[in-house]
Amino acid sequence: MSTSEPLRARSETDEQGGRRDRQRPPAPEPLPHPVVDNHCHLDIADGDWLETGEALDRAAEVNVTRIVQIGCDLPGAAWAVEAATSHDRIVAGVALHPNDAPRHADLDTAIAEIERLASSSERVRAIGETGLDNFRTGPEGKAAQVESFRRHIDLAKRLDKTLVIHDRDAHAEVLAVLDEEGAPDRWVMHCFSGDALFARACLDRGAWLSFAGTVTFKNADDLRGAARIAPRDRILVETDAPFLTPVPYRGRPNASYLIPHTMRMLAAVRNDDLGELCQAVDQGTETAFGGSW
Numbered sequence: 001m002s003t004s005e006p007l008r009a010r011s012e013t014d015e016q017g018g019r020r021d022r023q024r025p026p027a028p029e030p031l032p033h034p035v036v037d038n039h040c041h042l043d044i045a046d047g048d049w050l051e052t053g054e055a056l057d058r059a060a061e062v063n064v065t066r067i068v069q070i071g072c073d074l075p076g077a078a079w080a081v082e083a084a085t086s087h088d089r090i091v092a093g094v095a096l097h098p099n100d101a102p103r104h105a106d107l108d109t110a111i112a113e114i115e116r117l118a119s120s121s122e123r124v125r126a127i128g129e130t131g132l133d134n135f136r137t138g139p140e141g142k143a144a145q146v147e148s149f150r151r152h153i154d155l156a157k158r159l160d161k162t163l164v165i166h167d168r169d170a171h172a173e174v175l176a177v178l179d180e181e182g183a184p185d186r187w188v189m190h191c192f193s194g195d196a197l198f199a200r201a202c203l204d205r206g207a208w209l210s211f212a213g214t215v216t217f218k219n220a221d222d223l224r225g226a227a228r229i230a231p232r233d234r235i236l237v238e239t240d241a242p243f244l245t246p247v248p249y250r251g252r253p254n255a256s257y258l259i260p261h262t263m264r265m266l267a268a269v270r271n272d273d274l275g276e277l278c279q280a281v282d283q284g285t286e287t288a289f290g291g292s293w
Contacts, residue, residue, distance in 0.1 A: 025249040028260040031063040033278035035263060036285040037256040038068045038210055039129070039164065039190050039238035042090075043079045050255055056089050059256035063278075065089065067256055068238075068289060070129055070164065070190075072097035074110060077117050084123035091293050093126030093164050094118050098133040101148035102141030111151050118159055125289045127156040128164020129190050132177070135168045149177055156184040162289050163187040171198050178205065186288055191240050192226060199226035203234055208288045210236040213246030213254065216265045224269045232272070232280040236288060237262055 037059065042052050050058065056067065069084060070093040071077030077094035084092035094117045096110055104110040118124050130152035132145055156163040163184045167174045171194055178187075189202050192209040199209055209230050215223050227235070237259055245254035246261035263281070267274040286292050 023252060024255075025245070025252055025258060027058065027062055027257055030061065031260050031263055031278050032275040033282060034063045034065040035237055035259060035278050035281045036066045036068065037064055037239050037241070037259055038188065038236045038285050038289065039070055039093075039212070040067045040241045040256055041072070041076075041243075042067070042069050042083060042241075043071070043076055044242055052083060052087065055255055055257075056087060059259070060089075062257050062260050064256045064259045066091075066285075066293065068093055068126065068285075070126070071095065071117075072129065073100045074113055077114060081117050081121055081124055085121055088293070091123050091125045091289065092121075093128045093162075094124055095126075095128045095130040095152055095164070096148050097129055098131050098145045098149065098166055099136045099141075102137055102144040104144075107144060107148060107151075111148065111155070114152075115155055115159070118155060118161060123293075124161065125293075126162040126164045126188075127152050127159070128162070128188070129166040130164070131166035131190075132170035132173050133166060133168040134170045134173075146173075146177060149174075150181055153178070153181045153184065156187070157182070160185075160290075164190050166190055167193065175201060175205070183207075186290065188236060188288055191238065191244065193223065194226060195222035196225040196229045199230055203230065208234050208236050208284060210238045211262065211266060212238050212240045213244040213250070213258070213262050215269070216247040216261060217250065218247070224265075227266055228270055232277060233284050233287075235266065235277070235281055236285050237266065237281050 066089045069080045071080035080092035084090045188208045191212045241254040267277045
């Protein structure tokens with residue numbers, strides 16, 4: 001079973017387990033400056049999802065001009081590389097998702113294939129998403145998760161790629177592994193989910209913090225506190241599409257063209273100028289992922 005299979009199953013429900021509203025949300029008002037969706041899953045099938053070209057075009061109409069496509073398993077990683085070489089607005093990240101790693105009886109062979117894909121094109125900018133997940137994988141898969149995470153950190157450093165970290169209910173453990181292995185020069189906390197204290201611990205280690213639609217959720221006060229203390233040049237924005245759709249469309253399938261909702265929330269909670277924040281996020285994303293594309 002690949003990681004993409006349970007992800008597709010999740011696309012039928014919202015985060016509370018209820019049925020999704022299948023209606024596609026309308027486009028928001030465009031942003032005043034371009035930004036990048038630095039974490040998207042264009043390959044994950046969804047009944048209301050968009051073909052890649054249409055997804056890119058709809059995003060561009062609201063000034064979300066580029067996407068980092070993240071592959072979560074071997075088929076998804078191969079798809080990400082192909083998409084990045086076929087579309088000049090996309091670059092790729094490749095890895096075994098922490099919930100996929102325990103499914104590989106031969107982890108060495110699987111990670112060797114990730115390394116081959118990561119080395120196959122300059123369009124591959126990231127090793128990720130990798131990390132730890134204490135929510136979906138039980139204790140029996142923990143050793144494989146940790147070993148996979150360590151191996152991906154090594155890959156990112158050896159190949160000079162950005163490390164993209166998935167952290168679910170594993171804040172202290174993620175930092176412990178990073179401290180033991182040594183973080184690469186560029187690393188991103190994907191869908192940052194901690195409070196201001198954890199944000200400071202990540203920032204002190206050189207992280208970029210990537211905020212998803214979760215920052216708009218009613219119960220996300222701690223997350224908004226983290227967004228307030230992060231320097232402008234260390235804030236990124238993402239969808240994790242088709243998941244984590246921002247308010248007011250939470251529960252519907254997500255897409256890159258909905259990022260303006262997240263950006264406007266970030267600007268509001270930080271008391272920041274929207275245009276200046278967008279410009280900082282755009283430049284910060286290029287820096288975090290090794291330059292423009």
